[in-house]
Amino acid sequence: MNIKSNEKKENSAIELVIEVSAAEFDAAINKVYNKQKKNIMVPGFRKGKVPRKMVEKMYGEQVFFEDAVEEAYPAAYDAALKEAGIVPVAYPKLEIVEVSKDGFTFKALVTVQPEASVKEYKGLVVAKPEVKVTAADVKAEMKPYIDRASRLVSVDRKAKKGDVAVIDFEGFKDGVAFEGGKGENYSLELGSGTFVPGFEEQVIGMKAGEEKDLDITFPENYTADLAGAAVVFKVKVNEVKERQEPALDDEFAKDVSEFDTLDEFKKDLKEKLKARRQQQADHDYETAVIDALLENLVCDVPEAMVDYRADKMVEEQAMRMQQNGLNFQDYLKYMGLSMDDVRAQAKTAADRAVRTALALDAVAKAEGIEVTQEELDAEVKRLAEQFNVTEEQVREVTNESDMKQDLGSKKALELVKSSAKKPAKKKEEAQAETTEAQGE
Template sequence: MSRLINKEKSELKISYTLEGKEWEEAQEKAKAELRKNVTVQGFRKGKAPAREADKHINLIDILDRALRMSIDKVYDEHIVKEIEKDDEIIGQPSLDVAELTPAKAVIEVTFALFPEVKLGNYKKLGVKLSSVEVEEKDLEAVKKQLASNYVVMLDSEEAIKEGDTVNFDFKGFIDGKEFEGGEAEGFDLVIGSHQFIPGFEEQMVGMKKGEVKDLNLKFPEAYHAKELAGKDVVFNVKVNFVKTPSYPEIDEEFVKQINLPNVRTLKEFEKFVEIQALREKSVKVQNEFIEKATEKLIAESEVTVPHNLVHEEASKYYQNFLNNLKQQQISEKEYLEFSKNTKEEIMHSFEEQAMPNLKKIFIFGAIAKKEKFEVTEADYEAECAKLGKMYNLPIDHVKQILKFENVQTNLINEKIVATLMKDNDAQNYEKFEAAKKTVADYEEEQTKAIIEEVNRKREAAKQLAEVEKEQAEEKETVEVVSEELNKAE
């Protein structure tokens, strides 16, 4: 047995050597299994004498089978016992066979460890929070979103503007020659959706129905199709027709139509819009701050991420990528052929994406350690009770859905984010917290009103059922009395 920590790579490597009687017995068991599938002339399959069967078994197959039959036992009985209480293991271990001979098999298991982090001064990053004050454009954006389900698209003869849907034909040319996949007819595009390469939609703004125009553009350097990346291109486009969105007027009738919970009047609708805009603005402000703060933290901190952890994370990205292709009915092979990429190149790209994400996790973890943030069982109980009250559910039911580990991660992240914001911009943090409280108070009132309405309807239904039961009993009594009277006559 050997145990080695590599601080530079943030790895723990534990090795175990199978040798002597233990390895000999493993090989004998492997031979016994392999003999079952050996056919020797004159004998039924698996029934030949061991001496004859062994002549038909390859040594490499014996060693491979012996190793595979031994790995689980080695891991459970030897490797795991070498892991110490203070080892902060993360991710999945990787297993390697350092040596494999009839004399011995050396198994090495590598664990990624929480790396040492030299934190930058996270209390003085020079990053500030933007204002959470809601502007008119924020309110209009929310109203537009709420009204989007009731939009009517109208034919337009006017110049194309953002938000219009344009039906057009296009054909692309590189060095005066058409290229594969660079043309289509009757293509629908929402201007502003950024579905095409940069500049395409912007240059279509101002065109009109029936107009033909050449768009002079350039493919991005990181374009997925390597043979097109970074090249100048001319798209010849012809606009077939334009449809522009017509939004409904927001009045009392519209408010009734969209049927928002506890929103029945125009005044209540305006309040709902204000809160929704404040919530979205707060989320945007926080996300922008964290993005900038994380970028500075990564630049000013030192952290070595274990390579096998980066590879593991990149593999998850790649699997999600394949799932997205499958939804579009594109196979991995088809994509690689079309894009002129290899799996290795895509994985390398995903590893580059994974690195800053992992560094952020470790840096945040180091901040949590330094600030001594922790989540107790009481915190978990309080969170479950809060959700139970919000959704009118028993706390035991909430616990079945919400695991302690999830609550722990969320609450610690919240504490880290709050610390970064407060220490770097105390003044605007107070305003941010006030905005969050305004939203939370409104949502609590709404939830309370919804629960009261549900309980009221439930009670009304119960009373109605009781009345109907009483009426049915009275009817039955009347029928019995009538029957007895008829018999008496």
């Protein structure tokens, strides 16, 4: 392999012209011939025993050229990158220039990481969300427990929203009963929105034993035979049940949780809700900090770099689905998507991911941030514990250089976050907070 030229191009690209020698090409041809000879048949020779020279004489010396180029160029390309000290950040664009028995020459347009800088990264003004949990929030958290512990009790009154009406019903279109429109002793929670719009609203106010015809118009996006159709449902209410909630006391807490008192149960719900909200607030704050950082990024991001990251995201998605026993192609068919659709969806996230990595890398370089061997070892240990594997297994499947860059980016992000400032409060906001504090 010989690099004939190494030239910088636009959009952070380098064009290499790479020459593969006659000896290297001949070795590739011989490798291709040995793979294919078992399928070559020539009169007078046993299958798989036809000499290479005979095949070339019959079909021309170029018979193996195309496959030999495919065989040889990856190693030549990798060797050229290593010799030139180039680290690609996207798939290369390859072009075969010349092929003969004396070897072949090809061009490789290689995208490399662009120069990036950040105008400002310290003292960014970013609002930090405050996490609060009110008594109403805790009560809302208790609702699923209350619902499970509630009883349905038959009542002799008109049905209202929230009740369960046990009904018989049958639907008619143009006086003819339609398929799927009949039910007996069906328990319908009024207000749940499980039936066609307008149905539950008309059942509200009916009593047990009452019968009624409901005029209903199906939505336009309903099944083809009933879309937009005006129908009549004949409904009879057999029973009305109301939901009786349990007394919220210590006995309730014992029944629905591991705690002995209602206060302990509510305290636990509050702490868990606060932790969830804090986690979301931290995520939202980090996103806002990165948004502010990206506004100050100075860089022409190569399109090829974004495309490469989007492809990797799609590959990772397919791999995760496969690990969960799902076929990615079946998923695309079910969702009515093509691979181009999925790549297009991934490209927005890929663009942000690429620009974020470039910005944080620029911050790390500007600050002289380095990752020590001790920090690398600690990260390997953390990953081993997280995935319940050995540290040796983690080292086998991870690239130390990539891990080092990732840790450096995390340190850079922490620096940017720690130096960020809250926006100045308006006079009205400050007065409102003072009033609220006095009220409390």
